[in-house]
Amino acid sequence: MSSAVAMTSAGEVPPAGWLRAPEAAVLADIFAEDVQVAVWDRPSPVGQDVVALACEQRLAVKSWLEISQLEQGILRILSDEQYAAMRDDLFLLADMMACLFGVAGVGLRVTALRQPMCPRFHVDRIPVRLLCTYGGQGSQWLPATHVHSQLLLPGSDQGSLYPQAGVEQIGAGQVALFKGETWRDNPGAGVVHRSPPMSPGQQRLLVTLDI
Numbered sequence: 001m002s003s004a005v006a007m008t009s010a011g012e013v014p015p016a017g018w019l020r021a022p023e024a025a026v027l028a029d030i031f032a033e034d035v036q037v038a039v040w041d042r043p044s045p046v047g048q049d050v051v052a053l054a055c056e057q058r059l060a061v062k063s064w065l066e067i068s069q070l071e072q073g074i075l076r077i078l079s080d081e082q083y084a085a086m087r088d089d090l091f092l093l094a095d096m097m098a099c100l101f102g103v104a105g106v107g108l109r110v111t112a113l114r115q116p117m118c119p120r121f122h123v124d125r126i127p128v129r130l131l132c133t134y135g136g137q138g139s140q141w142l143p144a145t146h147v148h149s150q151l152l153l154p155g156s157d158q159g160s161l162y163p164q165a166g167v168e169q170i171g172a173g174q175v176a177l178f179k180g181e182t183w184r185d186n187p188g189a190g191v192v193h194r195s196p197p198m199s200p201g202q203q204r205l206l207v208t209l210d211i
């Protein structure tokens with residue numbers, strides 16, 4: 001993994017199209033044309049006991065949340081008191097998404113995983129996605145400079161087409177925004193990403209928010 005790059009939105013061009021900083025404000029830098037990934041570096045607000053519980057319960061939530069009824073909506077889908085810290089964080093993240101992108105609702109997915117969901121590198125046909133892995137390994141992406149022209153072709157031997165050292169990864173608790181293919185003026189430049197490889201016994205609790 002390469003070292004973290006932290007910059008502000010002062011107009012500087014990030015060298016590899018991504019930013020990471022300990023302030024939530026870094027997420028607003030996703031609006032910069034040259035930024036494909038913005039990462040808010042923070043510790044996980046959800047304990048590992050909760051992650052283990054969610055995996056044990058095979059927690060799987062898919063829901064549209066109206067921002068005007070956010071608190072009730074989250075409470076309805078995650079009513080167990082043991083998920084209180086996660087509810088608070090989902091409220092924060094969904095509210096941030098709504099403020100950033102000016103939307104009235106967000107699509108929420110919470111998934112407890114014991115095996116990779118999307119193990120091959122791919123791009124998503126969406127404008128932008130927020131991702132946070134509360135426990136376990138976070139999603140991985142390849143900066144554009146490491147994306148080989150053959151990498152995304154169906155059936156390609158991806159393992160031979162990218163440098164291992166070029167793979168970037170979100171840490172547990174960190175919040176990332178990934179631009180997708182349908183972000184305005186972004187065709188062909190969606191973030192190339194994948195689920196992290198997992199060993200037997202490993203667990204992840206992944207949250208995504210779509211607009």
Ligand SMILES: [Fe+2]
Binds near residue numbers: 118122123124193
């Ligand atoms: Fe994806």
